[in-house]
Amino acid sequence: MTVTTDDTVHGAAAGGLAAQRVTVAYGRQRVLDRVDLHIAPGETVGLRGPSGSGKSTLARVLALLHAPDSGHVTIDGRPVGGARHRLPVALRTRVAILFQSPRSATDPRLSLADLIAEPLRATGASRDQASARTADLADLVGLTPDLLARRPHAVSDGQLQRACLARALVHRPDYLLCDEATAMLDASTQAHVAAVVTDYQRRSSAGVLLITHDPALMSRWATRVVELPPP
Incomplete structure (x- = not known):
């Protein structure tokens, strides 16, 4: 199934971080199937879906940590080939990711x-x-x-x-991807992390991807929400 949003094509042309028809499989299990997602500068895109739907995998692809099996990532309309240290420093440092478990x-x-x-x-x-x-x-x-x-x-x-x-x-970074980044934190630290990210976004016009199971945080923070289907 292709997951897309109405502004994917327009947004990719106008600039931003985008996954275009991204497919990822682990062995015989296809985790992402031709997924499209676009994050414009300055906006916060919420990403929802059940466990196993590929949310974290999509975040790692967008963070340039995992190369998709097919499809590609674009930054400001330019396709990115490869992942991790195969990419120029100036490119790979434009995207950062904050994971759920800081100890891992x-x-x-x-x-x-x-x-x-x-x-x-x-x-x-x-x-x-x-x-x-x-x-x-x-x-x-x-x-x-x-x-x-x-x-x-x-x-x-x-x-x-x-x-x-x-x-x-x-x-x-121009884009910050938050993969359940506040899930393991107490309420005070959650609020502080969200405030720091929001202030950074306001000052830098960074695009943010928000993955969370917290509906209150999603509704309060996300500009729009994209749903990934069940695996």
Whole structure:
């Protein structure tokens, strides 16, 4: 089944991040079948669907972490070929993703400061540049200097997710994909993460993909909602 929205073709031509007829299979199981989805600069697209419908897989494809079996991703109308480090730095850093489980997404050997700075160092930033950017983002997401010196096992899930959010914003992405990013957080941390993302979006006109099972968050945040069918 093809999942599409009325503005997919128009939006892709006008700019934005788009999946076009994306198909992904794991072995014999087809998870996504010719899916179309477009995220325009400045808008928040909600993505809903039952478990197993491919929401997280679609997010990883859009984040340029997983190459589809067929179809392609476009950024500002230009097809993207390949994934991960096969892509130029200037291209792959335009999209960032914030996962549901911060512990699965982080290296337990690194301090929170190093986790945040890791993408900058991987792309050639100097130690001073990485340190300054890390300090700014830590302040933005509400991490104190004593927390930055700790490793993941020594902080809460909420504190670790704040570090992951800072890491996601470190390259000032044009598109931020939130895959159940607040599901494991308490209400206070949920509100803070949502506020940081919303403020970043307002200042940068970033496009946001929101995957959540929280209907209140979806209705409050999403500009429009796309449904993925059952697997």
